[in-house]
Amino acid sequence: MVAVECGEVGMITLGKAAMNNGLSNLVYVVYYNGLGTLILLPNFIIHSCRSNRPPLTLSVLSKLFGLGLLGICLLQVSAYAGINYSSPTLASALGNLIPAFTFLFAIVFRIEKFDIRKSASQAKALGTIVAITGAFVMTFYQGPPLFNTTPDHELNKNLLSSQQSNWILGGLLITITCICSSSWNVFQTATVKEYPDEVTVVFLFCCFGTLQCAIFTLLYERNIDVWILDDRTEWVSIVFAAIFGTAIRNSLITWCLRKKGPVFVSMFKPISVVIAVIMGIMFLGDILHLGSVIGAVIIALGVYTVLYGQSKDSKLTINDDSRLESLSENTPLLQK
Numbered sequence: 281m282v283a284v285e286c287g288e289v290g291m292i293t294l295g296k297a298a299m300n301n302g303l304s305n306l307v308y309v310v311y312y313n314g315l316g317t318l319i320l321l322p323n324f325i326i327h328s329c330r331s332n333r334p335p336l337t338l339s340v341l342s343k344l345f346g347l348g349l350l351g352i353c354l355l356q357v358s359a360y361a362g363i364n365y366s367s368p369t370l371a372s373a374l375g376n377l378i379p380a381f382t383f384l385f386a387i388v389f390r391i392e393k394f395d396i397r398k399s400a401s402q403a404k405a406l407g408t409i410v411a412i413t414g415a416f417v418m419t420f421y422q423g424p425p426l427f428n429t430t431p432d433h434e435l436n437k438n439l440l441s442s443q444q445s446n447w448i449l450g451g452l453l454i455t456i457t458c459i460c461s462s463s464w465n466v467f468q469t470a471t472v473k474e475y476p477d478e479v480t481v482v483f484l485f486c487c488f489g490t491l492q493c494a495i496f497t498l499l500y501e502r503n504i505d506v507w508i509l510d511d512r513t514e515w516v517s518i519v520f521a522a523i524f525g526t527a528i529r530n531s532l533i534t535w536c537l538r539k540k541g542p543v544f545v546s547m548f549k550p551i552s553v554v555i556a557v558i559m560g561i562m563f564l565g566d567i568l569h570l571g572s573v574i575g576a577v578i579i580a581l582g583v584y585t586v587l588y589g590q591s592k593d594s595k596l597t598i599n600d601d602s603r604l605e606s607l608s609e610n611t612p613l614l615q616k
Contacts, residue, residue: 281548284532287524292368294517295360303514304506305360306497311509312518313352313490316526317483324483333477343471344484350467352489353496355460358453366450373572374454375549376579379586380408381462382546389466403589411582414575420448423570465542472538482530549583 363371395401
């Protein structure tokens with residue numbers, strides 16, 4: 281998961297650079313998912329021939345179709361639209377909302393236990409509220425730039441005022457992305473438990489999502505010129521996103537979801553903030569704003585409060601299980 285977060289920030293940064301050069305965010309999503317699906321195709325064919333996979337029922341296919349719609353068509357389109365309006369730093373910082381939203385969805389679908397009388401559950405609830413508060417701070421308060429050495433203050437003032445509305449719109453789109461990502465984590469976990477074949481699940485939902493996104497893009501982008509790639513950065517970003525984002529990342533996340541569950545996967549999001557800030561400043565010329573720092577600190581506090589609650593809850597569960605095992609070993613006659 282650490283490798284996934286590092287590569288994801290690199291993919292977002294390259295995508296932002298390509299969109300700065302004029303690449304449509306919709307075309308970018310279609311191209312890299314299409315190429316990534318082609319990369320996954322040989323492995324899917326070999327796997328289908330060699331393994332006795334479970335039969336693909338209509339119920340499983342409909343769930344994979346829904347995963348493609350949620351995880352590619354809705355999630356990635358809104359994500360890169362939000363990044364296009366704001367920055368990878370804001371996207372990574374608001375990505376810390378994913379653990380909070382995943383925790384809420386896990387409670388709704390009864391994957392996580394929640395009892396308000398227990399201190400662990402209280403910590404989870406408090407951390408969720410704090411994290412969401414930090415996201416609102418980052419979205420609606422950009423603040424003055426930090427480490428800015430540009431001498432023309434009036435130009436910076438006009439530039440900030442013209443970008444403020446785009447920054448808010450980008451923040452709202454990325455927040456929608458976080459909600460989609462959290463629900464996708466829970467939905468993907470349930471699907472993989474029902475159909476425990478990661479290779480088939482990843483290939484089919486990528487294939488469905490690419491087709492859905494391509495149809496939407498053809499209806500939305502009427503200008504044929506947007507499909508022409510005429511810059512080296514665009515090619516590099518698409519190839520990297522196809523190899524890492526579609527082929528490697530989706531496979532790793534699906535495997536981790538089956539092994540450890542959605543909340544574990546989402547808890548690695550805070551790592552991406554520091555990486556995104558460094559890469560954004562180095563490669564994109566992003567300016568670090570005070571609102572981003574304050575919001576990121578608040579979000580981090582909220583996330584680690586949730587982590588504390590989860591670790592405490594896990595210890596209680598282990599202690600309860602060991603106590604039950606000791607009772608069953610010491611009192612066999614009572615059980616009979």
